[in-house]
Amino acid sequence: MSDSGLGFSHNRFIGLIVVIGVLVLLFEGISIFGGNIIKAQVERSTSKNHPNKNIEKRLQPAIALSQKEAANNDGLSDDVVDAVVNFVAADSCNQVIEGNDMLQFNLKEMVVSSSCSEITVTLQHTGAMPANVMGHNWVLTNTADFMPVATAGGGAGMANNYVPVNDARVIAASDVIGGGAETSVTFSSDLLSAGGDYTFFCSFPGHYAIMKGSFVVRD
Ligand SMILES: [Cu+2]
Structure with a gap:
């Protein structure tokens, strides 16, 4: 029986490396997938990743208020x-x-x-x-x-x-x-x-x- 020097047979050692490799790839895949889900949620719920994306919408209430105030202030339509x-x-x-x-x-x-x-x-x-x-x-x-x-x-x-x-x-x-x-x-x-x-x-x-x-x- 051949020995890898770690108490495993040579074939079992190769097999272990392959299993670890597959697990690493799988874990990485899950991380990327999960990361994308989170990223998408962040994009949807905030405009943090796109500071200019909804800037008009976010400014609109302030502009509408100032126009109304101006109209009220001078009393003219x-x-x-x-x-x-x-x-x-x-x-x-x-x-x-x-x-x-x-x-x-x-x-x-x-x-x-x-x-x-x-x-x-x-x-x-x-x-x-x-x-x-x-x-x-x-x-x-x-x-x-x-x-x-x-x-x-x-x-x-x-x-x-x-x-x-x-x-x-x-x-x-x-x-x-x-x-x-x-x-x-x-x-x-x-x-x-x-x-x-x-x-x-x-x-x-x-x-x-x-x-x-x-x-x-x-x-
Ligand atoms: Cu008429």
Whole structure:
């Protein structure tokens, strides 16, 4: 019987080496496999391994809060801020506003400069419905006169574009138009004063409650 010198037979010694080798490989395989599972869990549960991966998501609440705070601090809506930022006095003398088939104007506020001697408002009906069903016009009054004039306009009828005839409370009024049409009205700024409280609206019966906005005259 041959002897390896360690008390084993030569064949048993070789066999032992092979078994140890296999166990080492197996253990390493399990370690890598287990390691990958843990790594994947870490990646899923935290963004530690990818600092930039979810950075927008993690910053979002802070940004949303600061925007809200800014809006609250200056007390102005985003629309007003946009209007002020984009305001050009000369350009403001020509206003364009759209009405659609869903009883909406595309503007909640219009801002003109007190330096305009005349103001032209162009109304575009971007819908498809006819004037007798979904007609729109653009009427301007002092805010205090808005409701009474809108009500009186309903009684004036389509023949008068739903605007009371010879009514001094009406600062400006366009024709009633249907889908795809466009109309405009030009009026003097003599009846306007900077800082005055004006409301524009559509006087088609039932529309003024939704189709209205504030008309601002700036110095
Ligand atoms: Cu309308």
